Amino acid sequence: MKIGLIEINRQPRVCVARDSNVILLHEAYGKFRKKRKLPPLPFHAFTHAPFFIEHFPEIKKILPDIILLAEEEKEDSLILPLSRVKWKAPVPKPGTIYCLARNYADHIMEFNEKVMEQDKMTPPIFIKPQTCVTGPGGPVVLPRVGRQIDWEAELAVVIGKKAKYVPTAKALQYVFGYTCMMDISERCLKIRERTEDRGRDKFFDWLNGKWMDTFAPLGPWVVTRDEIPDPQDLNITLSVNGDQKQNGHTGQMIFSVAETISYLSQIVTLMPGDIISTGTPSGVGAPKGTFLKHGDTVEMNIGKVGSLRVRVKGEAQ
Numbered sequence: 001m002k003i004g005l006i007e008i009n010r011q012p013r014v015c016v017a018r019d020s021n022v023i024l025l026h027e028a029y030g031k032f033r034k035k036r037k038l039p040p041l042p043f044h045a046f047t048h049a050p051f052f053i054e055h056f057p058e059i060k061k062i063l064p065d066i067i068l069l070a071e072e073e074k075e076d077s078l079i080l081p082l083s084r085v086k087w088k089a090p091v092p093k094p095g096t097i098y099c100l101a102r103n104y105a106d107h108i109m110e111f112n113e114k115v116m117e118q119d120k121m122t123p124p125i126f127i128k129p130q131t132c133v134t135g136p137g138g139p140v141v142l143p144r145v146g147r148q149i150d151w152e153a154e155l156a157v158v159i160g161k162k163a164k165y166v167p168t169a170k171a172l173q174y175v176f177g178y179t180c181m182m183d184i185s186e187r188c189l190k191i192r193e194r195t196e197d198r199g200r201d202k203f204f205d206w207l208n209g210k211w212m213d214t215f216a217p218l219g220p221w222v223v224t225r226d227e228i229p230d231p232q233d234l235n236i237t238l239s240v241n242g243d244q245k246q247n248g249h250t251g252q253m254i255f256s257v258a259e260t261i262s263y264l265s266q267i268v269t270l271m272p273g274d275i276i277s278t279g280t281p282s283g284v285g286a287p288k289g290t291f292l293k294h295g296d297t298v299e300m301n302i303g304k305v306g307s308l309r310v311r312v313k314g315e316a317q
Contacts, residue, residue, distance in 0.1 A: 001016060001060075001063070001223070001224045001226075001227065002016060002017040002018070002221040002222070002223055002224075002306070003015075003016060003052070003090065003177065003221055003222045003223075003224065004016075004017055004022070004085075004087050004088075004090050004219070004220060004221035004222070005049055005087065005088045005089065005090050005091075005092065006022070006085055006086065006087060006088060007086075007088060008024070008027075011047065012047050012048070012049070012088070012092075013025070013026050013027075013046065013047060014026070014046045014047065014048075014049055014052045015046075016063070016067060017082060017085075017221055018067065018071075019082075020081060020082050020083070021071075021079050021080065021081060021082060022079065022080045022081075022082055022085050023066070023067050023070050023071070023078065023079055024070075024077070024078055024079070024080065025046040025063075025066060026045075026046035026047055027077055027078050028066045028067075028069060028070040028078045029041065029045070029046060029062075029066055031069075031073075031077075031078065032065075032066065032069045032070075036065065036069065038062050038065065038066070039062060041059065045059060049090065049091055049092065049273070050091075050093075050095075050272065050273040053091070053158065053160060053176050053272045053273050054160075054161070054272035054273070056160060056176060056224075057161075086136075086137065087135055087136045087137075087219050087220040087221065088135045088136075088219075089133050089134060089135035089136075089217075089218040089219055090158075090179055090218065090219055090220070090221050090222045091133075091158060091179075091218065091222070091273055091275060092133060092135070093130050093133070094130060094133065094273055094274060094275045095271045095272075095273050095274045096127060096268075096271075096274045096275070097127060097128040097129070097130070097132065097133070097216060097274075097275045097277065098125055098126075098127060098264060098274065098275065098276045098277070099125065099126050099127070099128055099154075099183055099210070099276075099277045099279075100123050100124065100125055100255065100260060100276075100277065100278050100279035101124045101125075101126060101279065102119060102124055102254070102279070103123065103253050103254050103255055103278060103279025103280075104248060104252050104253060104254065104279055104280060104281045104282065105119075105252065105254060106248070106252065106281055106282035107279070107280055107281055107282045107284070109282070110282040110283075110284070110287045111286070111287060112287075115254075119254060120254055122263065123254075123255040123259070123260055123263055125260075125263075125264065126207055126210065128183075128210055128211060128215065128216050128277075129211055131213050132184075132210075132211065132212070132213065132214065132215045132216035133214075133216050133217075133218055134214040134216070134217050134218070134310070135217070135218065135219050135220075136217070136219040136220045136308055136309060136310065137309065137310060137311065138214065138217055138310030138311050138312070138313070139214065139310065139311050139312065139313035140182075140184055140214050140215070140217060140292070140298070140310050140311070140312045140313070141212075141213060141214045141313055141314075141315050142292065142293070142294060142312060142313065142314045142315055143186075143212050143213070143315050144315050144316065145186075145189070145190075145191055146186050146189075146212070146315075147186070147187075147188045147189075147190070148186065148187040148188040148286065148291045149184060149185070149186055149187075149291050149292040149312075150184070150185045150186075150187050150284050150285045150286050150291055150292070151182060151184060151185075151238060151240065151245065151246075151284060151285060151292060151298055152182060152183040152184070152185060152280035152284055153180070153182060153236055153237065153238035153246050153248075153280055153281070153300040153302075154180075154181045154182065154183050154236075154277045154278055154279060154280050155178060155180070155181075155231065155234060155236060155250055155257075155277075155278045155302055155305070156178065156179045156180065156181035156218065156275050156276065156277045156278070157175055157178060157231070157257055157260075157261070157275065157276040157277075157278065158175070158176045158177050158178070158179060158222050158273065158274075158275055159174055159175065159176060159261075159270045159271065159272055159273065159274040159275070159276070160174060160175055160176030160177070160225070160272055161174055161176075161272055162269060162270065162271055162272065163261065163265045163269070163270040164265050164269045164270070165265055165266060166261060166262050166265040166270075167262060168258045168259050168261075168262040169258075171257070171258035171259070171261035171262045171265075172225065172231070172257065172258050172261070174261060174265075174270065175225045175231075175257070175261070176222065176224065176225065176272065177222035177223050177224040177225050177227075177228075178222065178223050178225070178228050178231060178302075178305050179218060179219060179220075179221065179222045179223070179305060179306075179308075180217075180218070180219060180220070180300055180301075180302050180305055180306060180307070180308035181216055181217065181218050181275070181277045181308075182216070182217045182238075182298065182300060182308065182310065183210065183215070183216065183277055183280060184212075184214070184215035184216070184217070184292075185209055185210055185215070185284075186208075186209030186210075186212060186215075187206075187209060187286045187291070188205075188209075189205045189206075189208055189209040190205070191208075216277075217298075217308060217310045218275075218308075219306075219308050220306050220307070220308055221306060223304065223305050223306070227304065228304050228305070231250060231256075231257045232250050232251045232253065232256055232257065233249075233250065233251060234249070234250040234302050234303045234304060234305065235247075235248075235249055235250075235301075235302070235303040236248050236249065236250060236281060236300070236301070236302050236303075237300065237301050238283065238298065238299070238300040238301075239298070239299050239300075240285075240292070240296055240297070240298050241296055241297055242297075245283045245284070245285070246280070246281055246282065246283030246284070246300075247281075247283065248280075248281025248282065248283070249281070250278070250302075252281060253278060253279060254279075255278075257276075257278060260276060260278060261276065264276065292312045293312065293314075294312060294313060294314035295311075295312065295313075296311070296312040297309065297310070297311050297312070298310050298311075298312065
């Protein structure tokens with residue numbers, strides 16, 4: 001099931017994309033609840049993405065009925081053509097966005113580095129703030145302090161239920177679904193001029209370059225876990241202005257989705273709506289000295305998940 005978020009009269013609506021149509025769950029549930037004796041749900045069940053994700057095990061029991069009834073009625077107030085929909089980020093304000101660095105060997109090697117034994121021991125994880133999130137279409141805003149803005153196509157995992165001390169073998173049971181994310185990155189951040197003689201200075205410049213507004217495009221929807229039984233069997237590509245830059249496969253990850261969830265859950269309590277972005281394959285711009293500029297269009301695709309396209313805009317434009 002493809003679960004997405006749109007706006008109707010500036011109000012958020014959780015909806016389902018099916019074939020060439022989008023089912024408005026809030027409107028359909030309101031129309032059929034009493035007539036078909038559907039179980040009561042809070043008003044915000046289909047307007048508040050975090051609530052929907054957390055309570056999905058209960059909500060999904062009635063979703064087939066809601067969808068079937070809406071498709072039978074064929075009312076414009078219940079169904080929209082997919083071509084008319086402008087998607088928002090499916091999780092507009094994640095609790096936490098966890099990201100993996102160096103999770104594909106070919107990405108490590110494209111920076112002329114060797115894959116060391118330490119790279120296979122523990123996943124290097126950092127966090128992005130909520131303000132990085134933008135939806136399909138973007139824009140990704142090139143900040144005034146930006147110099148070298150790069151792209152990274154990644155499979156993002158949306159956590160579905162509270163997870164702590166989870167064994168790897170059971171980790172995927174805690175997944176709500178999967179979506180596309182771009183980990184946009186400033187490769188040469190210098191707010192204030194200084195040397196990078198100390199390793200920590202270079203590290204924090206790298207880290208802070210991940211934090212800028214709109215640097216985590218997300219979408220177009222979340223595909224529920226049941227439709228992707230193996231997240232390690234997905235093709236992932238990215239193009240800039242139609243020119244393919246990345247072409248990888250999630251089976252190339254150093255740390256699998258399940259291993260990453262298990263590892264993170266030993267450190268923090270993962271909550272419904274948290275996002276784990278699982279790293280990028282090779283093909284980023286920095287090794288070739290190629291970076292994003294105003295007017296670019298960036299599009300990524302993950303098999304079975306979907307395509308996410310954003311435009312790039314200079315902050316002063």
